Amino acid sequence: MTDKTLRPPVETLFQAELEALRQHDAANPKLQKPASWVLSPQSAVLYLVGGKTQDGTPISPKYIGQKRLIETAVATLATDRALLLLGVPGTAKSWVSEHIAAAISGNSQLLIQCTSGIDENQIRYGWNYAMLLVKGPSHEALVATPLLRAMQSGAIVRLEELTRMGSDIQDTLITILSEKLLPIPELNDVIYAAKGFNVIATANDRDKGVNELSAALKRRFNVVVLPLPETAEEEVNIVVQRVAAIGGGLHLPEIPKADKEIARLVMLFRELRSGETADGRHKVKSPSSTLSAADAISVTVGAWSEAVYFGEGIIDADRLANNIIGAVVKDPVQDRIALEEYLENVVKQRKDWRDLYAAIREML
Numbered sequence: 279m280t281d282k283t284l285r286p287p288v289e290t291l292f293q294a295e296l297e298a299l300r301q302h303d304a305a306n307p308k309l310q311k312p313a314s315w316v317l318s319p320q321s322a323v324l325y326l327v328g329g330k331t332q333d334g335t336p337i338s339p340k341y342i343g344q345k346r347l348i349e350t351a352v353a354t355l356a357t358d359r360a361l362l363l364l365g366v367p368g369t370a371k372s373w374v375s376e377h378i379a380a381a382i383s384g385n386s387q388l389l390i391q392c393t394s395g396i397d398e399n400q401i402r403y404g405w406n407y408a409m410l411l412v413k414g415p416s417h418e419a420l421v422a423t424p425l426l427r428a429m430q431s432g433a434i435v436r437l438e439e440l441t442r443m444g445s446d447i448q449d450t451l452i453t454i455l456s457e458k459l460l461p462i463p464e465l466n467d468v469i470y471a472a473k474g475f476n477v478i479a480t481a482n483d484r485d486k487g488v489n490e491l492s493a494a495l496k497r498r499f500n501v502v503v504l505p506l507p508e509t510a511e512e513e514v515n516i517v518v519q520r521v522a523a524i525g526g527g528l529h530l531p532e533i534p535k536a537d538k539e540i541a542r543l544v545m546l547f548r549e550l551r552s553g554e555t556a557d558g559r560h561k562v563k564s565p566s567s568t569l570s571a572a573d574a575i576s577v578t579v580g581a582w583s584e585a586v587y588f589g590e591g592i593i594d595a596d597r598l599a600n601n602i603i604g605a606v607v608k609d610p611v612q613d614r615i616a617l618e619e620y621l622e623n624v625v626k627q628r629k630d631w632r633d634l635y636a637a638i639r640e641m642l
Contacts, residue, residue: 314474368570
């Protein structure tokens, strides 16, 4: 992995922390590891929620939220049941699945992005047709999918947006998840999963046009629901942390911290999302978009880039305004009305928000 990589895998970015946790496990024989796991379950949770190892090495939090949810997720993967991370957009489902895979398998890149156009060959296996013409059906002509490679190596495979693919394709997973094997009728053979193999799937419970999971498939998963942050402070911490990480990864020039602007942005999104102001005094219209922490992160990173290349190197209301409009106004009619009413009834009335009111109003 070179410095030219736009987004290195998390096992590369956090290599030092993962190695410190391996040493932590080695120094604590009581911390037992399931077969093929890189870290013990306890160290995997520590890697996700942050803290310190026994020798004092700091571990940064990857997930800010309830520790019990991560404990349940990690414990599930040590059993014969797969894990389904469920939640609205922006609750860090993909981020959590990526880091859990890195902590357990040391490899977060065994990934299948589910879509409406995906077929069985992209889940089970495919064929090298040039080799197929020469040798006929054979192991040499077989093209292993990420799922098949995970079965062979005893690793975690990630299925992103499971409900995006059709129900008939989803059900190809049932035999794999229940019997831990993959039949290959063309070769009169079967691939058996190595110890350590399991599946982490994510699903968005608010998206339109998704396919329901069959009852048979649901039984193969233990569902962990990742909630939106409970408090504004928690959400601000998430946004601040992720913005710093993304900005560093993109090598954006350093600028003064924008924690106050982020706090204001988070409150704006939370109020629009919940349909009322933080003090509960005023009802507001909610736009069609979810306006999660992920949206606040995108808005802030966009404002950071603008501030560096087209501004004074400071994230302020002017740099946030157009990014906020882009995040809120997905429906050009209804969302615009919701934002305008919020501006006039809430933002305009707050003395310390008048710069934000003026900046957004100018761009609308």
